[in-house]
Amino acid sequence: MTLFVFGINHNTAPIQVREKVAFAPEATPQALLRLVSDTPLQEAAILSTCNRTEVYGFMPTTDNGEDPEQIVADWLAQFHALDVEDIQQHSYCRRTDEAARHMMRVACGLDSLVLGEPQILGQLKSSYSVAQQYDTVSSHLNRLFHQSFNTAKQVRTQTAIGESPVSVAFAAVSLARQIFSDFSQQTALLIGAGETIELVAKHLRESGVKQLMVANRTLERAEQLAMEFGAKAMLLSDIPEQLHNADIVISSTASQLPILGKGVVESALKQRKHRLMFMVDIAVPRDIEAEVDDLDDVYLYTVDDLKDVIEEGRRSRQEAARAAEEIIDGGVVEFLQKEKALDAVGTIREFRSKMETIRDTELAKAMANLEKGQDPEQVLQRLARDLSNKMMHGPTIYLKQASIEDQEQGAQTVQDIYELNK
Secondary structure, eight states, rough: EEEEEEEETTTTTHHHHHHHOOOOGGHHHHHHHHHHHHSSSSEEEEEOOOOOEEEEEEEOOOOOOOOHHHHHHHHHHHHHHHHHHHHOOOOOEEEEHHHHHHHHHHTTTTSSSSTTHHHHHHHHHHHHHHHHHOOOOHHHHHHHHHHHHHHHHHHHHOOOOOTOSSSHHHHHHHHHHHHHHHGGGOEEEEEOOHHHHHHHHHHHHHOOOOOOEEEESHHHHHHHHHHHHEEEEEEEGGHHHGGOOEEEEEEEEOOSSSSBOOHHHHHHHHTTTOOOOEEEEEOOOOSGGGGGGSTEEEEEEHHHHHHHHHHEEEEEHHHHHHHHHHHHHHHHHHHHHHHHHHHHHHHHHHHHHHHHHHHHHHHHHHHHHHHHTTTTTHHHHHHHHHHHHHHHHHHHHHHHHHTTTTTTTHHHHHHHHHHOOO
């Protein structure tokens, strides 16, 4: 039997390839059902994000030695109408313990584009939930997912993998947190509506900011972002009227001229009665005039100021990643032990079933002989003899073969099982 993960991610393929093998959320259930019905896979789950598409699967060993890597590559190519060679060129396949290690590293954010990012764990949990809902996972993948979630929890609580900023957006919010310990009382103004500002909005919402305002050159884009994060949308021209409400200002536009000048900020500070204002200018060229930094009650940072914060965070996460790998090693060992225990349970069940079949067969013969009027003592002796012979037949053949092949361990195993050395 084979437990495996087959995938394509940001390390193995450009976005032009990744987008072709991605699964839309609404398409994933049907894909899962087709995967387990069209292939030998007994269990399957699909994880599809902007940076990776992975199939987690379990399949029995087939008589013709089918390879799960080839099976899933062929299936993906057929599902997405692609050439299988294009998929194989950018894919990877991990089996058994390496498959377990891979899923745990993914869950912990160690295989992410941004080291230690926490979003992937939620995405992995969602993929498991869908697979559960459509009954495409069972004992093996259930155990692997739960072990991965538990390991990720250990890594998050026992290391600093997610605490240090490693992106401009995260660094900006982290700096703001140093000024305002409680975001639940603060209002943030985001200037721009690109990817960086969208990520800033996400981090601020996760940090519990009281209110968000989004200002952009076009109102439509500002409204889209505002709707996603429960913010108030406005045009850049509205900023002078609203700036005094902002405790935090983070700006990232493509403007060639400053958006905020010293005079506008000075006016807002007067309306705020000189309550401090935190500003981060991520834009290049700058959105906020450098002279704003001369004002009292303003903390102004530029993208250059964030570089040291980001580099320090990257070093901190790398140190935490080394500790996380040790925790993952323990998680893999624990998972494999549970898998072996399950294999033993199956073997014990089959052994008991076979012995009970032999018992029932010989008992039925004995009862039939008694009904024919045969001597009960002879019937019992024959029953005992036949039972002994049938139960000893397999071990006897095994011992003879082990002796011919000079396998001392085989003989020792039989001695241990039947306690012959006692």
